[in-house]
Amino acid sequence: MKNILKIFMRDLKTARRDSMALIIIIMPIVLAIGITLFTPGLADTTVNLALLKNDDPAHIQYMENFAKVELFDTRQDAIARVQKRDDVAAVIRKDKSYEIILQGNEPNMVENYAASLSALYETGQTIEASNVTLYSFGQSTSPIKTMLVNMLISMTIMLAGMLIAISIVGEKADNTINAVNVTPVSQTEFVLGKTLLGGFIALVSIIIALLITGYDDINWLMILLVGVSSMALSLIIGFLMGLMSDDVIEAATNVKMIMLPVAGSILGYELLAANWQWTMYWSPFYWAYKANQLVLSKTADWPSVLLSTGMVLLLTLLVYFAAKPKIRKGLS
Amino acid sequence: MISVKNLSHSYGNDRKLAVKNISFEVENGETFGFLGPSGAGKSTTQGILTGLLKLQKGDVSVAGYDISRVHNERFNTIGVSFEQSNVYSKLTAKENLQFYAKLFDVPTRDPMELIHLVGLLGKENDLAGTFSKGMKHRLTFARSMINNPELWFLDEPTTGLDPAIAANIKDIIKEKTTAGTTAFLTTHNMFIADELCDRVAFIIDGEIVLIDTPSSLKLQYGQKLVVITYLKDDQVVKETLKTTDEKDRLRIGEVVNLYEVQTMHTKEATLEEIFIQVTGRGLV
Structure with missing residues (x-):
């Protein structure tokens, strides 16, 4: 020891x-900050509405319950707002009703949502009056963010291999x-000793990235188990690529080639229909990504995590015996 | 300290052997020279003795350890100075020695003392990657002494060094071997071998053709020579004559009597000349 x-x-x-090596160490943290900054925008489905300040206060309050409302002095100001780059629908009183003004290139959802809200308001509907029963699975994280963070974990683990290769x-x-x-x-x-370098830096990077992206309430034991098991493969690949390469550029290129099956496994998991998922079972990256996805979305249980990590380790063992x-x- | 019996080694699966059934022993405190031209099998033998190459055939014991078995602790008493310098370019000279010192389980020498010894004082905080080839070689040589080795493998220790530094390295080797360190010197430089070794082995094409002390070899194979330059018909003529040959002795007298002698030197046969005489091959 x-x-x-x-x-x-x-x-x-x-x-x-x-x-x-420094870039490899810092990159996951920079990307984690990027994900944190940009995913709220990506995941945000709130509809923006432009209303007039002199509108009926009850109407303004009703709309504020269901959309992000901006108030303007004049109709022209509201129209000018609509014509900006983002998607905003102006809802302006006309006679006894309201007119909805759009730029024209907004998603249908914006138009429908603004029209539906106006209709509900005009007919005096409220949530309290509804007989709808609400059920929730309690998922509090955005699926896009979870996917990006999971990709970041996969990339960090591959970078650990690259670090070994460079060493x-x-x-x-x-x-x-x-x-x-x-x-x-x-x-x-x-x-x-060399393995510890890649493993330690990758684990620290993953932990920091998860904290930065707000996944501090996940099951850490599960994520570390998946991380360590999938890292074993990356480190073996790193050793192999390092020994096969004559310089840093060649090593980096060789390790980058491994990114192809990683990317393929992620795409397979995300895009393949459930009855075709078995075609990815050969890939340890698939199992690692799947396990991480369950842990990050807080839907993981120990049997499913152990099955995935077991598959990762089994496939890694096969690679190890081939590369030994x-x-x-x-x-x- | 070293016992080699019937050692053979091949790099491929073919029958061409790099080392062919060689046997020799090196006593405690002895400086043993392993001499031969490039490709003779010197480095292969040293590689096997230091454990860098796997023993394929033969019985080899080094520092009391049978090298067919794994005994990493044996390296606590062994030092290896490589022909090609091999230091971490991203560590300073001092950090290089400090790192290696930590890898041994025995008391080690002060890195700064070794840096001073090999003439690198003032460069201890410079990255080894910025060093010249000669400086890296000196650092590699210094590192081989970090664990106070009882058995010291020296592979071409003065190759590529300028004469003053080579002389310094030779002095360090002499000092350590005089103090009792056993040295296994691999070289094709016969002058160094002559100066440092108690015994030498001539190896060629993977076979040891001779093992003896340099002085005994000179007695056995060397001839006393006289080199005379003289003026004959306004031309400078050079002749090398044997003092042991009756005809040559008469010729020396004749030259002295008949011509204007410019220079006249006695000359002892060198190890290189003996090597060529014994093996019929040069040392390149």
Whole structure:
């Protein structure tokens, strides 16, 4: 354990002096901030309405219950607002009724929603008068945000592999693997020390990213279990790519190639019909993404998480046995 | 300290052996030179002895450990100076030595003392990646001493160094071997071997053709020579004559009597000349 930590600490020091490694470390956090800033806009389905200040206060109050209302002094001001880039419908009194003014390129939903609200108001309908019963599954997170954060986790795990690949390429360029091989440090300790670098940084990045994006109330044990199991594969790939590459650019290109099955697995999970999902069962990235999706949307239970992580580990084990001879040879 | 019996090694599955059934022993405190041209099998043998290459055939014991089994702790008593410098370019000279010092389970030397010893004082906080080839080589050499090794593998320790630094490195090696460190020196530089080694082995095409002390080899194979330059018909003529040959001795007298001698030096056979004489091959 002592030697593993020494290798890890050295790699951490070197990573801090490597611009590409620094980018890899910082990127997930920057993307997490980006998701936090942009997803409220993406997920927001509130309809914007432009009303006149001199409108009936009861009408204004009614509309404010169901839409975001902006008030204007004149009809011209309201029309000018409608003609701006975003989707706003002006609802302006005309005679005893209201007219709805649109730019014309708004989604149908905006037009229908404004018209329906006006109709309900004119007929004096309220929610209290309705006989509708409301059921909710209690999901409080936006599905788009969950998908983006899940993608970010997948990407962070792949970046951990890239970090390992860069570290191995550095060792190869400096010809230092032989120098460590003539010390009491065993090859296993060397591999684990390097693994710790990628694993530690990826886990820390994932935790920070989840906190930034507001997923602080998820089951952390589940997310860490999925993270660690899917990271094992990424780290094996990182070792393999590092040993197969002669420089950092080649290593980065090789690891990026692995992004294809990752992206394919995500698309498969998101777009394939339920009866075709089995076609993705070969991919450990699919299982990891699926498990993360359940955990992030707070619908996960232990049997489903354990099944997914079990599949990830099983498939990783197959990759490991296939790659083991090359890794051993490369480190000798 | 080192015992090698019937060692053979092949890099491929073919029958071409890089090392062919060699045997030798290195005693405690001895400086043993392993000499031969490029591709002779020197580095392969050293690679097996240091554990960097897997033992395929033969019995090899190093520092009391059977190397067919994994004993990582044996490296606590072994130091290896590589021919190609191999230091972390993104760490400073001092950080490089500090890192390696931490990897051993035995008391280690002060990195700054070693930096001073190899003439890198003032450069200890510079990244090794900014070093010249010679400076990296010195740092690699310094690192090989970090654990106070009892057995020291030196692969071409002065190659690529300027004469003053090479002399410094030679002095350090002499000092350590005099203090009792066993050294296994791999080189194709016969002058260094002559100066540092108690015994030398000549290896060529993977086979050891001879093992002896440099002085014994000179007695056995060397010839005392006299190199004379003299003026003959306004031309400078150079002749190398053996003092052990009756005909050559008469010729020396003849030259001295008949011509104007410009220079006359006695010359002892070098290890290189003996190597060529024994193996019929040069050292390139």
